[in-house]
Structures are given as C-alpha cells and as structure tokens.
Amino acid sequence: MARITGSSGERTAAAIRQAALRLIHEQGFAAMNLRELAAAVGISPASLYNHMTTKQGLLFDLMLEHMTALLEQTDAALAAAGPEPMARLKAFIGHHVLYHLERKREVYIANFELRALDPSNAARIIGMRHEYEARLTGLLEEAAAAGLLRLGDARITAFAMLAMLTGICTWYRPDGRLSPPELVALHTRLALEGVLRD
Amino acid sequence: MARITGSSGERTAAAIRQAALRLIHEQGFAAMNLRELAAAVGISPASLYNHMTTKQGLLFDLMLEHMTALLEQTDAALAAAGPEPMARLKAFIGHHVLYHLERKREVYIANFELRALDPSNAARIIGMRHEYEARLTGLLEEAAAAGLLRLGDARITAFAMLAMLTGICTWYRPDGRLSPPELVALHTRLALEGVLRD
DNA sequence: CCCGAAAACGAACATATGTTCGTTTAGCAG
DNA sequence: CTGCTAAACGAACATATGTTCGTTTTCGGG
Secondary structure, three states: OOOOOOOHHHHHHHHHHHHHHHHHHHHOOOOOOHHHHHHHHOOOHHHHOOOOOOHHHHHHHHHHHHHHHHHHHHHHHHHHHOOOHHHHHHHHHHHHHHHHHHOHHHHHHHHHOHHHOOHHHHHHHHHHHHHHHHHHHHHHHHHHHOOOEOOOOHHHHHHHHHHHHHOHHHHOOOOOOOOHHHHHHHHHHHHHHOOEOO | OOOOOOOHHHHHHHHHHHHHHHHHHHHOOOOOOHHHHHHHHOOOHHHHOOOOOOHHHHHHHHHHHHHHHHHHHHHHHHHHHOOOHHHHHHHHHHHHHHHHHHOHHHHHHHHHOHHHOOHHHHHHHHHHHHHHHHHHHHHHHHHHHOOOEOOOOHHHHHHHHHHHHHHHHHOOOOOOOOOHHHHHHHHHHHHHHOOEOO
16 A cells, blocks of 8 residues: 555645634634635645545534544543542533633534534534533532532533533633633632632 | 505514524524525515615624613613612623523524624624623622622633523523523522532 | 555536616505 | 505526546655
C-alpha cells in the first residue's frame, strides 16, 4: 500500500475538521458552504470528498467525536474522584467547566446544530446526550440520598445546572479576565450554594 | 385609501411572522427557505414581499419585536415589585422564567440566530441584550450592596443565572410534568440558594 | 527507478433559493 | 357601480451549492 507513513491524508482530514469547527461555529452548519470550507483548508471542493462522505456525514463525525470524548473523560474524572458523593459531584462540575472552556466550539455545535442532523444521526447523538445528563442526575440523586442535597426535582435540577455550566462557552474568551480555575470555583459555588448570603 | 378596515394585510403579515417563528425555530434561519414559508402561510413566494423587505429584514423584525417586549415587560415587572432589592431580584427571575416559557421560540431565535444578522442589525440586537443583562447585573449589585448576597463576580454571576434560566426553553413543553409556577419556584430557589442542604 | 494507489484538481450537473417583474384579483371609498 | 390600490399570482432570473466524474499529480514500497 502506498501513501501510508506520513501520508498527507490524515493531516488534510484533521485540517478539514478544524476548519469545519471554526466555520460552523461562526456561521452555523447550514450557512457554511463547502467551497468556503475547501478554501479555508487550501484544497478544491472536490478534494473534500477524499476525506468525508457528505456534508451531513462531516457534521455527524464532529459531533460523535465530541460526545464520545465528553463521556469518556467524564467517566475518567469520576473514577478519579473516589466514592464520596459530594467529591464526585464537584469532580463532574469541574471537569464539565474545563472541558467546555477547552472545546467551546465543539460544544456549541453539538448543542445547537442537532436540528441539522438526519433523524437517525440525531437519535444517536441525542442518546449520548441523555447518557451524559443521566450521569449528573445520578450524582445528584446519590448526594440527595446521602442527605447532602435538598433536591426539588433531580431532572430539572440537572438541566438547570447543565444550562448554567454550558452557558460559559457562549461568552468565554481564553484571554478573558478570569482564569479557568477561577471560573471552575465560581461556577461550582453558584451551582451548589447559589448567591444568597448564609 | 382602499383596503384599510379589516384589511387582510395585517392578518397575512401576522401569519407570516407566526409561521416564520415556527420554521426558524425548527430548522434554523439559514435552513428555512421562503418557498416553504410561503406554503405554510398559504400564499406564493412572491407575495411574501408585500409584507417584508427581505428574508434578513424579517429575521431582524422578529428579533427586534421580541427584545423590545422583553425589556418593556421586565421594566414593568420591576416597577411593580417596589424598592426592596430581594423582591426586585425575585420579580426579575419570575418574569424571566414566565416570559421564556411563553415565548420560547422567539427567545431561541434571538439567542441563536444572531450569527445570521447583518453586522449593523446584529449590533442593535446585541445592544438591547446588553441592556437586559445590565438590568440583572444592577439588581445583583443592589442586593449585594444591601448585604443580602455574596457575589463573586456580578457579571459572570449574571451570565450564569441567565444561562440557567434561559435554558428552560430548550426543553419546556406546555404539556409537561411541571406547571409554570412550579418552574418559577424551582428555578428561583436554584438561582438564589443552589442545591446544598443548609 | 518505477508502478500503484492515495489524493489532488477542473469542470460540470442538478437543484435549490432569494428576489424581481409584469399582471391579475379583490375589497373598500366615493 | 366604479375606480383605486393593496395584495395576490405565475414565471423567470441570477446565483449559490452539494456532489460527481474523469483526469492528473505525487508520494512511498518494492
């Protein structure tokens, strides 16, 4: 087989994914056209098809890779946190915030371009998202069962926490005023304790 | 002037706005095409242009009407709440939740289709959004100055609260398990007190 | 050195889409 | 009833866009 070691194939494919993340994040999936994507990579529109099946397939691959990484890294963070419910909950929040700061474009796309997916592709991504939500719901119920939380409704609470923690990536800039650890601390306290003075 | 009283003009224009809200919410602005919009209203594509300037202008009008209503109704709710800082903060949260339950499509569009606006149109909507955010930031600072809140960072806290409270309209269904007042109560507590047991 | 395959290209196809134009329809004022 | 104008229409234009096809380039293994 020719063109294996150091093949430009994988480099080009990676460049396409990076450029696609940027363009979809800036303009939205429907508004991004493949001629612009090809130009950003520096190849012709036809050459894109050496590295992807269709435009739809490209979007699905981006989302799938993101959701897979999110679930895997979350489980790793929870495994490292040990068995104590509150430590596990804080580990989830901390990982979520850091992951969303690092990969805000992927997150934004996975959250807001679900409409653009074919039904069967969408079903698969939605399933993974439900799994992620279930991780948090489970942690909340664990902690509530241990008497550590006061839980009105586990599902709605999980949704509200995720919305708050995911919102970060709509305004976060790496050169912003607050550092990632500061943002983790601030959001952990907001999620757990709210704003009321004791 | 002919065709004034009971003219079908305003009815058609309203039908266009309603159909556009639905289609943009379902598919996104870029993915919605005017032939589909016209079919949903029951007129020809050409006739749309008797009621709007361009597709872009239609989006802007929808957003502008929403942001105007949001700001006006918010101010009315605050005026009705009186001077006490915590009462004002709760009034803001309550109004925000109810408005977002009632007009979830407008909210979704105004939040996620900013990319689709021309720069000058976008600037105007963004300005109004900043004004809205400033309302909450101001309320938080008022309450903190009165010693009622423990505030890490007013701006970030406002962003986090808005993200949490706005997230409702990504999953809310009018026939859902919880009623609007229940959702207001739940989210007010989450925002102010978090989930930790006292 | 040279062959084979990966990966690039130009060009074209088929279709979708925002918008315009000239014309026709229809309801209210006089 | 009649004339005026808002508001509808069919048809077309110009362009954008996802994708395919046949060909050419280019690298690495033998």
